[in-house]
Amino acid sequence: MNRIKHLIKKSFLPITSVALFSLTVFYWNNQNYGLALEYNGKEIATVSNEEIYLKASEMLNDQLAPEFKNKVENSSPNLKLIAVSKNKCCESPKDIKEKIIEKSSDEFSKGYGLYINKKLVAVENNKENIQEILDKKLSTEKAAHPDWQVAFEENVSIELGIFEPNQTKNTAEIEKIINSKVTSYHEYIVTEEDNLEDLTQKLSMSKEEILKASNSADENICVGDKIKIKEEKNLLNIKIFKTKTEEEETEYSTETTVDPTKEENYKEVTQAGKKGKNSVTYEIKLLNNGQEETKQTEVVVLETPTTEKITIGAKQPEDDGKLIWPVPFTKKITSPFGMRGKSMHNGIDISSHGIAGKDIIAAGSGTVELVSYSARGYGNHLIINHSNGKKTLYAHCQSISVKQGDKVKKGDVIAKVGTTGCSTGNHLHFEVRVNGSAQDPQKYV
Ligand SMILES: [Zn+2]
Numbered sequence: 540m541n542r543i544k545h546l547i548k549k550s551f552l553p554i555t556s557v558a559l560f561s562l563t564v565f566y567w568n569n570q571n572y573g574l575a576l577e578y579n580g581k582e583i584a585t586v587s588n589e590e591i592y593l594k595a596s597e598m599l600n601d602q603l604a605p606e607f608k609n610k611v612e613n614s615s616p617n618l619k620l621i622a623v624s625k626n627k628c629c630e631s632p633k634d635i636k637e638k639i640i641e642k643s644s645d646e647f648s649k650g651y652g653l654y655i656n657k658k659l660v661a662v663e664n665n666k667e668n669i670q671e672i673l674d675k676k677l678s679t680e681k682a683a684h685p686d687w688q689v690a691f692e693e694n695v696s697i698e699l700g701i702f703e704p705n706q707t708k709n710t711a712e713i714e715k716i717i718n719s720k721v722t723s724y725h726e727y728i729v730t731e732e733d734n735l736e737d738l739t740q741k742l743s744m745s746k747e748e749i750l751k752a753s754n755s756a757d758e759n760i761c762v763g764d765k766i767k768i769k770e771e772k773n774l775l776n777i778k779i780f781k782t783k784t785e786e787e788e789t790e791y792s793t794e795t796t797v798d799p800t801k802e803e804n805y806k807e808v809t810q811a812g813k814k815g816k817n818s819v820t821y822e823i824k825l826l827n828n829g830q831e832e833t834k835q836t837e838v839v840v841l842e843t844p845t846t847e848k849i850t851i852g853a854k855q856p857e858d859d860g861k862l863i864w865p866v867p868f869t870k871k872i873t874s875p876f877g878m879r880g881k882s883m884h885n886g887i888d889i890s891s892h893g894i895a896g897k898d899i900i901a902a903g904s905g906t907v908e909l910v911s912y913s914a915r916g917y918g919n920h921l922i923i924n925h926s927n928g929k930k931t932l933y934a935h936c937q938s939i940s941v942k943q944g945d946k947v948k949k950g951d952v953i954a955k956v957g958t959t960g961c962s963t964g965n966h967l968h969f970e971v972r973v974n975g976s977a978q979d980p981q982k983y984v
Pocket residue numbers: 874884886887888967968969
């Protein structure tokens with residue numbers, strides 16, 4: 540719309556006159572008056588009102604090759620008022636558009652533009668001629684590869700437009716254009732790994748060519764030097780390809796719901812998973828070196844997979860607070876809790892032949908509060924806090940497999956029986972402490 544306004548301003552009358560002009564034309568319409576449209580000094584049509592000319596301009600503009608839009612915009616049609624008979628006043632916008640093209644044939648001509656990747660490369664008066672040249676190029680390639688499909692790599696289109704007359708080409712010229720090469724340049728930046736010798740291979744250029752193409756002033760190349768590389772490519776390239784479509788299964792996903800009211804080993808499939816099906820299209824391209832390149836071009840979902848839904852339990856087994864015997868290997872007590880001569884024995888000693896290295900398990904669930912070593916006392920020992928005021932201590936261990944802060948469950952292996960610290964043989968010294976004071980473990984396990 541802006542363009543039309545622009546045209547009015549440029550082509551007709553000063554903008555202030557437009558309203559008056561329209562009213563006047565409307566009045567004159569009922570009389571035997573009309574407007575003669577002059578284009579570059581030549582009278583080309585008679586119109587009943589300026590709307591028809593505007594419509595014609597719009598149509599003209601739509602057909603115009605973008606390169607020439609400015610030129611048309613700058614040309615100035617003139618309108619003058621003349622007395623005409625009613626039947627002469629009926630020219631349509633289309634007729635006027637055609638007349639403008641016809642009368643301005645020294646400036647513009649109607650034709651068919653051949654566009655490659657949206658860029659105008661040639662103009663012909665006859666659309667079929669261009670099509671024939673393109674078809675011929677494709678059919679030659681098709682004949683050489685009968686089992687393959689052929690198509691242009693580039694976006695190729697033929698469009699009606701208005702062009703400068705000198706752009707029109709004949710068949711031979713168009714053939715030459717579409718078979719021509721285009722040169723492009725790109726830059727290679729020299730890296731630390733490069734040397735002149737290797738670059739001759741890498742860039743397929745001679746040393747002299749590389750030096751000439753680089754911005755280096757020296758007889759050598761340096762890191763960061765830019766080498767300008769010329770690349771020649773066909774203006775129009777043909778793709779030789781095949782397509783294949785296959786049905787492929789698609790995996791389903793699993794959605795897990797945790798139910799804390801169900802036991803830990805509980806697992807129920809509430810919805811069975813089902814694989815989906817896709818129709819996948821591949822394009823197989825024949826490369827210049829004879830190799831094939833496969834690319835996925837389209838995926839159509841035929842069946843969506845059904846998500847598997849499972850529910851798992853997460854209920855923690857209830858801890859009854861009772862302690863269990865800490866050495867599954869033996870229940871033999873070699874020294875009980877209580878006074879031992881003059882001193883107090885704060886725990887029980889558990890031992891029997893072959894106990895060295897046997898498992899020590901947590902007497903109850905809890906948190907490892909201490910893992911320590913004392914050469915003159917407990918040796919390798921640990922304390923588990925059962926958080927109900929109860930703690931258990933395991934001493935003289937050969938090794939300890941938990942660390943401070945670990946959460947352990949009743950029955951977990953926590954250490955191996957040994958004879959570290961102040962000990963005369965392999966045994967577990969086991970203590971139970973309730974609210975800080977040592978109790979007889981036999982009352983608890
Ligand atoms: Zn002891």
